[in-house]
Amino acid sequence: MKIGTLVATAAAVALMSSTALAEIKIGASLPLTGNFSVAGQKHQQGYEHCVALINERGGILGEPVELIVSDNRSDPATAINQYERFINVDGVDAVYGTFSSRLTFPVANILAKYGYVHPVPAGGALRIYTQGHDNIYYFQPNAAEYVGASLAGVLADLVPEDGKPVTAAVISADDFFANGVWSGLMGEKVMDPADGSEVADLAPGYLAENGIEVVFSQRWPEEGFNDWLNLANQVKRSDAELIIGLTASAEEAVQLTRSFKTVRADPKMVYLSQGTQAEYLEGTGASSDGVLVHTSWHKDAPFDSVLAGEPFSNNDFVNTFKARYGSVPDEDSAIPFALCQGIEQAMLGAGNTDNAAMGEWLKARTKEEPVLTILGRFNWDDVGLPADKPFLMTQWNGGELQFVYPTDEFEGVSPMTFPKGGF
Numbered sequence: 001m002k003i004g005t006l007v008a009t010a011a012a013v014a015l016m017s018s019t020a021l022a023e024i025k026i027g028a029s030l031p032l033t034g035n036f037s038v039a040g041q042k043h044q045q046g047y048e049h050c051v052a053l054i055n056e057r058g059g060i061l062g063e064p065v066e067l068i069v070s071d072n073r074s075d076p077a078t079a080i081n082q083y084e085r086f087i088n089v090d091g092v093d094a095v096y097g098t099f100s101s102r103l104t105f106p107v108a109n110i111l112a113k114y115g116y117v118h119p120v121p122a123g124g125a126l127r128i129y130t131q132g133h134d135n136i137y138y139f140q141p142n143a144a145e146y147v148g149a150s151l152a153g154v155l156a157d158l159v160p161e162d163g164k165p166v167t168a169a170v171i172s173a174d175d176f177f178a179n180g181v182w183s184g185l186m187g188e189k190v191m192d193p194a195d196g197s198e199v200a201d202l203a204p205g206y207l208a209e210n211g212i213e214v215v216f217s218q219r220w221p222e223e224g225f226n227d228w229l230n231l232a233n234q235v236k237r238s239d240a241e242l243i244i245g246l247t248a249s250a251e252e253a254v255q256l257t258r259s260f261k262t263v264r265a266d267p268k269m270v271y272l273s274q275g276t277q278a279e280y281l282e283g284t285g286a287s288s289d290g291v292l293v294h295t296s297w298h299k300d301a302p303f304d305s306v307l308a309g310e311p312f313s314n315n316d317f318v319n320t321f322k323a324r325y326g327s328v329p330d331e332d333s334a335i336p337f338a339l340c341q342g343i344e345q346a347m348l349g350a351g352n353t354d355n356a357a358m359g360e361w362l363k364a365r366t367k368e369e370p371v372l373t374i375l376g377r378f379n380w381d382d383v384g385l386p387a388d389k390p391f392l393m394t395q396w397n398g399g400e401l402q403f404v405y406p407t408d409e410f411e412g413v414s415p416m417t418f419p420k421g422g423f
Contacts, residue, residue, distance in 0.1 A: 024060055024353055027068045027086030028096040034074025038250065039332045040099050043121060044069055046336030047096055049324055057308035060347050079103045083110050093353040094343055101125035101176030108133055117355045119343055121336045125180045126190050129383040130199045136384035137362055139339040140296045141391045144180025145190060148206035150294050150391040151271055154405050155210050158416045165241030165268045168207055169216040171231060172246035181246050181273055215240050222248060232259035241268040250274050254283035261287045261423035268419035276394060276401055277330045288396035290420030295392050296375050297334035298403045300412045303376040307341055317374050338373035345371050
């Protein structure tokens, strides 16, 4: 949607006192403790910051917004119960999604049951979107199974033909999201756990398509794994030129990188599925140099964005976030902020907080008339995945997370360091 249209819509709705609401309540269940606590706490900051800025600008539909956040302790059953409570006890008008595919998958059934718009900040497993729900909208570029397309693009467009890696080691957490990325890279079939039916056949996979042979692959358990040095040694002994680490958290990415440094691994190229966070740089230092990480957000991406009916840039987001929290945001706060922008625009577009009306407005978005966020534009396909929206590829160099791909999206792209060399 054009910025001018959203500004006009916001102004018009503010004058419609007959449709004014007593208050707008929004519920969010997040993993503030447990395995996903670091990302969960940052998601809370993203939601709270967005709601605070909206309220400073007059609220939504002329009414203040109350955000109710509950800690699900990284437990799926608790997350389900909390969304039930939001709807049946707290009487929320809308919800924001939780973090991780593991929690999002079961929550999707509850929100579909009650007909609530289900905006997802971080739940990329493809089978979430093939359950048949028509109320779900993903606020990242694509499902986990298709993340490898961005790595394939880097290999095709940025790596010299005579220097491309021909062997790979793929190691992964046994995690919903990581398993999805694994399936896309390795060309596996994605099955529906409920009835065993095939969701997607990803053969031959992004690695095979690029002529790369997988010479070592291994998953580690989702909880309690600590044998990082042994795993790193096995990867080193494989002599893989490309190392792919599909971690479930930034903390795991730190452990993996430190272990590669300890065993003196020396690959041409390293790609991790987590590691854009400041905690990753703090935990790895110069060992991070040359590590590629996909991301949904980068502070220097000059996307058009709207908040409270007014233009709102990534620079505005970074500056206001720093003023509120005293730190620079990363994608774990930017993604929920963008989701909050999207739901605000849906309420303004519908003219009320009726979830059916908001859902119809979101479904009607197109490439020409999208939702506008700090993650860029969003419109969705018929299963709730963003249409034609690639991930960004970033690389750590000299303590800075640089945007390196795609190279034709906007200005400010840095050259990619290749080969990486040792840790």
